Amino acid sequence: MRAAVLRDYDKGLQVEEIPTPRARAGEVLVKVSACGLCHSDLHVIGGAIAFPLPCVLGHEVAGEIVEVGPGNEHNELEVGQRVAGAFLMPCGQCEACAEGRDDLCAPFFDLNRIQGKLYDGETRLFEEDGSPIAMYSMGGLAEYCVIPSTSVTPVPENIDPVSGAILGCAAMTAYGAVRRGADLRYGESVAVVATGGVGSNIIQIAKAFGAKQIIAIDVSDEKLEAARALGATDVVNSAKENVREAVFSKTGGRGVDVAFEALGRPQTWNSALDALRDGGRMVPIGLGAGVQTAEVEINRTVRRSQSILGSYGALTRQDLPEVVRMASNGSIHYEEIVTRRFSLDEVAEGYDLLRKGEIQGRGVVDMSL
Ligand SMILES: NC(=O)c1ccc[n+]([C@@H]2O[C@H](COP(=O)([O-])OP(=O)(O)OC[C@H]3O[C@@H](n4cnc5c(N)ncnc54)[C@H](O)[C@@H]3O)[C@@H](O)[C@H]2O)c1
Numbered sequence: 001m002r003a004a005v006l007r008d009y010d011k012g013l014q015v016e017e018i019p020t021p022r023a024r025a026g027e028v029l030v031k032v033s034a035c036g037l038c039h040s041d042l043h044v045i046g047g048a049i050a051f052p053l054p055c056v057l058g059h060e061v062a063g064e065i066v067e068v069g070p071g072n073e074h075n076e077l078e079v080g081q082r083v084a085g086a087f088l089m090p091c092g093q094c095e096a097c098a099e100g101r102d103d104l105c106a107p108f109f110d111l112n113r114i115q116g117k118l119y120d121g122e123t124r125l126f127e128e129d130g131s132p133i134a135m136y137s138m139g140g141l142a143e144y145c146v147i148p149s150t151s152v153t154p155v156p157e158n159i160d161p162v163s164g165a166i167l168g169c170a171a172m173t174a175y176g177a178v179r180r181g182a183d184l185r186y187g188e189s190v191a192v193v194a195t196g197g198v199g200s201n202i203i204q205i206a207k208a209f210g211a212k213q214i215i216a217i218d219v220s221d222e223k224l225e226a227a228r229a230l231g232a233t234d235v236v237n238s239a240k241e242n243v244r245e246a247v248f249s250k251t252g253g254r255g256v257d258v259a260f261e262a263l264g265r266p267q268t269w270n271s272a273l274d275a276l277r278d279g280g281r282m283v284p285i286g287l288g289a290g291v292q293t294a295e296v297e298i299n300r301t302v303r304r305s306q307s308i309l310g311s312y313g314a315l316t317r318q319d320l321p322e323v324v325r326m327a328s329n330g331s332i333h334y335e336e337i338v339t340r341r342f343s344l345d346e347v348a349e350g351y352d353l354l355r356k357g358e359i360q361g362r363g364v365v366d367m368s369l
Pocket residue numbers: 037038039040041169170173193194195196197198199217218219220223238262263264267268271284285286287288311312313314354357361
């Protein structure tokens with residue numbers, strides 16, 4: 001099969017032929033119809049977050065099941081079923097998974113995120129000579145990928161096979177932040193700092209959960225205009241305006257109940273904390289480029305009883321089906337978030353544009369191109 005392989009940071013992603021993988025116990029093999037280009041991959045491509053090489057990235061996929069491994073007798077997955085695949089792949093067997101905390105699955109972190117393997121301690125991707133190729137999540141930037149059955153959910157006919165790829169990371173992460181991280185209540189006000197692929201989904205999902213005011217904060221006027229079309233009631237360009245003054249003037253001097261941070265830089269943490277009201281919740285989702293720290297004003301946080309509630313992905317087994325349901329019934333207009341489609345051969349160009357901040361919403365690799 002063809003796959004985008006990262007062997008060398010200087011050469012970047014290169015499309016090559018590697019052997020097509022096979023599903024093992026509790027897994028399915030998916031023929032990928034599309035894979036989203038997420039900012040998290042940029043950290044690995046640039047070497048800021050350590051990951052074994054060679055590897056295949058891509059963690060946000062839609063496709064069709066072409067093989068069901070053994071041990072899938074008690075689920076509804078079958079060959080020919082169209083599915084969405086989630087980046088956060090719970091093993092289903094560890095203590096965290098038993099408690100329903102898919103986001104804390106230890107084998108996911110230890111075996112997949114650190115070693116690029118699945119839960120029997122091996123990758124499913126190999127060179128012609130049998131040497132291993134690491135997989136970041138399922139390694140979705142390829143014609144086929146193996147996904148644990150815990151981390152795929154069937155999608156109905158009306159889900160687009162290309163833009164539907166973003167459900168498994170951008171949309172699910174946003175759902176996790178709104179529903180689990182913030183536990184957003186009807187009528188609350190929110191700010192969304194950084195309105196890229198993930199931030200755009202937060203806007204839509206916060207709206208679906210009944211947020212009364214949604215203030216989009218970004219450094220690009222174009223992205224802020226797009227944010228308005230997705231449901232933002234107000235916009236602030238943080239490159240031109242003082243965030244605290246702008247947000248407080250738009251909220252009657254109060255600040256927002258919940259501020260989401262979706263970039264992972266010290267300045268976006270400042271923006272989110274500056275937008276917050278007394279007693280408010282700040283929900284950071286952005287991942288730093290390696291070990292990064294942000295400054296938090298101690299006395300303001302303490303005296304104003306503010307909370308910082310980190311949110312990683314979502315509870316895949318419960319939340320991915322719900323995200324698919326929201327997409328299917330029109331509560332999330334995921335198709336409007338996907339503005340660019342690249343062929344697999346153009347994947348490096350897609351990430352270059354993402355790095356330069358030139359992709360509005362989300363770009364995806366469309367395997368049919
Ligand atoms: N927690 C999780 O589970 C999870 C999941 C997916 C992605 N992520 C992380 O979320 C972050 C966002 O990912 P994405 O794919 O949406 O990124 P993206 O590249 O699509 O969007 C980034 C946005 O940030 C804006 N921006 C740049 N500088 C800014 C500034 N100073 N202030 C405000 N906005 C600014 C850009 O204009 C762009 O709209 C990344 O850090 C990624 O690693 C986390």
